[in-house]
Amino acid sequence: MVxxxxxxxxxxxxxxxxxxxxxxxxxxxxxxxxxxxxxxxxESGSGKSATALAIPRLLPDPPGRVTGGxxxxxxxxxxxxxxxxxxxVRGREIAMVFQExxxxxxxxxTVGDQVAESVRTHRRPGGPVRAAVIEALARAGVPAPEKRxxxxxHELSGGLKQRVLIAIxxxxxxxxxxxxxxxxALDVTVQARILDLLAYLGRRLGLALLLITHDLGVVARTxxxxxxxxxxxxxxxxxxxxxxxxxxxxxxxxxLEAARMTRDDTGSFRVIDGAVPDLADLPSGCRFHPRCAVxxxxxxxxxPPPPAREAGPGHTVECWYPGEAAVGRAWAGCARAPAGPxxxxxxxxxxxxxx
Numbered sequence: 342m343v344x345x346x347x348x349x350x351x352x353x354x355x356x357x358x359x360x361x362x363x364x365x366x367x368x369x370x371x372x373x374x375x376x377x378x379x380x381x382x383x384e385s386g387s388g389k390s391a392t393a394l395a396i397p398r399l400l401p402d403p404p405g406r407v408t409g410g411x412x413x414x415x416x417x418x419x420x421x422x423x424x425x426x427x428x429x430v431r432g433r434e435i436a437m438v439f440q441e442x443x444x445x446x447x448x449x450x451t452v453g454d455q456v457a458e459s460v461r462t463h464r465r466p467g468g469p470v471r472a473a474v475i476e477a478l479a480r481a482g483v484p485a486p487e488k489r490x491x492x493x494x495h496e497l498s499g500g501l502k503q504r505v506l507i508a509i510x511x512x513x514x515x516x517x518x519x520x521x522x523x524x525x526a527l528d529v530t531v532q533a534r535i536l537d538l539l540a541y542l543g544r545r546l547g548l549a550l551l552l553i554t555h556d557l558g559v560v561a562r563t564x565x566x567x568x569x570x571x572x573x574x575x576x577x578x579x580x581x582x583x584x585x586x587x588x589x590x591x592x593x594x595x596x597l598e599a600a601r602m603t604r605d606d607t608g609s610f611r612v613i614d615g616a617v618p619d620l621a622d623l624p625s626g627c628r629f630h631p632r633c634a635v636x637x638x639x640x641x642x643x644x645p646p647p648p649a650r651e652a653g654p655g656h657t658v659e660c661w662y663p664g665e666a667a668v669g670r671a672w673a674g675c676a677r678a679p680a681g682p683x684x685x686x687x688x689x690x691x692x693x694x695x696x
Contacts, residue, residue, distance in 0.1 A: 345413075346549040347373040347396075347435070347517050352410035354395040357403060363620045365391035367573035369410075373517060373549035378540065380552045380564035380581075382596065386617040388573040389553045393521045396551075397431050398424075414517065433463040436510035440522035442502035446494040452478070453490030456509050463513040473512065481508035482538050500531035504538070511542065518543075521553045536563050557600040561585065566655065569593045572618050572628040579656040589652055589663035591633045627661065635665050 354366040365388045373379055381389050394400045395407050398419065412419040414434060422430065431437075439445040447455060456474045464473065471490075478486035481504045494502055503523060510518060520539060524532040540563050543550045552563060560567050560581060567584045569577040569592065577590040588594045595613040602610060615632040618624055624631050626643040636642035639662060647661045 343374045343377070345372040346375050346415060347551075348411070348413040349392075349396065350411040350413065352392065352395060352412065353408045354391055354400060354405060355408055356391075356405045358621060360621045364573050364623065365405075365620055366395055369570070369573070369575050371568050371575060371578060373551060375516065375547040375549050376544050377566070378543055378550040378552050378564040380554060380560040380567045381570055381575075382554060382557065382560060382567060383570035384555065384596075384617050386620070387570045388620075389570055390521055392570070393437065393519050393551065393553055396519065397435050397437060398427050399431075399437070429463070432459050432510075432515065433513045434515050435517040435519070436513075436515040438503075438506050438510050438518065438520040438523050440525040442499065442506050443494065445506055446502060448494055450493075451490065452492050452494070452497070452505050456505070456512055459509050459512045477508040477512040478505070480511060480542070481505070482534075483508060498531075499527050500535065503527065503531075503535055507535075507538065507542075511546070511548075514546070516547070517549045517551070519551045519553070522555070523552070524554075524556075524559065532559075533562075539563065557597065569596070572623060573620060574628065574659065576629065576660070577656075577658045579652075579658075580654075583653065583656055587664070589656075589658045590629075590660050591635050591665075592629045627659070635662055 349372070350370050352366055352369045353364070355362040355364050357363075367388075369388070369392055371379060381392065383389055391400070391405070394405075396412050396419070398407065400406065407420060410420070414430070419427070419430065453471075453474055456477055457470050460470050460473045460477070464470075474490065475486045478489060483489055483501060483504045489497075489501075489505075494505070497505065507523075523539065524535050527535065536559060539550060539552070542548060552559070554560060564581050567579060567581055568575045569590060571592050577584075577588065577593050579588075584593065585597070588597055592613070595611075598611040599613060613632055618628060618631070624643075626645065627633070627636065627647050630636035630642035633642065641661050647659045649657045649659050650663070652658050652663060
């Protein structure tokens with residue numbers, strides 16, 4: 342049994358607004374193990390990035406704040422630490438790679454200075470900073486790292502900028518890495534290289550990786566487990582192979598059908614009707630029921646919220662009728678696929694429709 346490096350238990354976070362609290366993260370739980378990747382997926386507005394920012398306590402306050410739960414890093418609850426202690430945890434024990442590297446890097450500082458800033462913050466003074474910076478850049482796959490020290494972000498390609506962000510994140514040897522859409526705006530070839538790099542570093546360094554993405558092709562290529570998030574909650578968690586073979590939540594099945602660009606009997610692409618609900622005015626019962634074809638046949642879906650239930654080893658789902666398919670344009674042909682080996686990334690069309 343592999344010990345958990347990070348356990349997130351019933352995490353809750355919200356943003357204050359004129360219309361009341363916006364519950365971006367509402368009872369999220371999952372765990373991370375060394376050398377393994379958990380992919381957190383869902384549509385825009387599901388709460389993925391808010392979850393990522395809440396874990397290392399980076400939500401902007403105001404208007405955001407963590408309102409409950411636990412974030413246990415090797416048994417220590419980060420939410421109970423004094424605010425002055427958190428800067429020592431970020432970077433040294435838990436690090437983050439943000440999306441849009443052009444925005445995350447400082448345009449008026451050289452690459453070397455930006456990596457060195459992380460090294461100086463978390464290492465003892467007087468150490469060989471330059472050597473540590475070169476080592477971090479080389480580990481992240483940056484070619485000719487000695488040359489890059491003197492360059493500015495605008496002199497680098499998008500892929501190299503992302504590698505510099507990875508170098509900054511890993512410079513001080515954290516045990517947990519959160520990657521929030523790390524391949525956004527990169528072309529397919531560069532995207533594949535970055536994903537392969539993260540997977541390699543995860544195995545080599547024993548990193549526990551939380552990968553936030555909307556691309557199910559990325560999930561198939563990179564992760565061992567997947568957690569599907571909808572309207573602030575994790576509605577299904579499963580091993581990747583089981584998820585692609587037998588998704589149980591109607592929302593999970595809808596994401597897979599949309600990502601595969603499959604068509605129904607009328608020739609139209611299968612889509613999930615409607616949109617993510619307003620997090621300041623959530624529906625009753627199961628939050629997905631206004632968009633769910635199964636719920637249209639079941640009055641219970643609008644009643645009490647469904648509890649999380651075990652559906653197999655490492656597989657949980659929040660649904661009153663897991664695995665049930667309904668007849669209709671959105672779900673026609675969405676019954677469980679037969680058991681088989683884990684799909685290759687190429688089998689999952691990464692050109693997602695509205696994800």
